[in-house]
Amino acid sequence: MSPDGAREAVEVRDRVAPRPVAGRRLIHRGRIWDLVSDDVVLSEDVTVTRELLDHPGAVAVVVLDDEGRVLLQRQYRHPVGRELWEIPAGLLDVEGEPAIDTARRELAEEADLRAERWDVLVDLYTTPGGSTEALRVFLARDLSPVPVDERFEREHEEADMEAAWVPLAEAADAVLAGHLHNPSTVAGVLAAARYADRDFVGLRPTGAPWPERRGASMIDGGPPVGHG
Known part of the structure; x- marks a missing residue:
């Protein structure tokens, strides 16, 4: 044992370990996600009530050009009252769509770009204490522009996003x-900087299992496949 009481030899890896849910109540049905209340059975004698956001999940993309610069876009986020520099991202709101296809679409719609080389950078839960949202961050390289006549017309907060190409190391320093502060940006930029130190060796392919995604057994939970 170490001085703080932690075990020294242990596999540091999250595991699937759901607890039984004795009851669920819908508190609010939202346009994108729902607020629900679960009665969670922790043990024979302990049942607790937890409110959570039932979220479809999301993807994000670290876009890296040939000069080692990452694309950041400044977007207004009303819940926090701030304009945040973020990497392109979007909801997994098309039922049955593989995450890599969502990422390709979001890159084209938000940044007017396509990429020939795709890899998985990092997976995370954005707010595991209160939301089911699972997020996968991809790395996109070998870029080309979407033809002007095929570009998506952005609206609302995305209509006037400012874009900047920032050296990856500089973006990591900013984090x-x-x-x-955007979680996909923080995780994605730091993961990309770490892989850059390794000459991008060890990246996972786009079809790498993602069991954390809701419904992954039918979509992104199969065996790994080659690069997208």
């Missing part, structure tokens, strides 16, 4: 300095 560590507390200047960037």
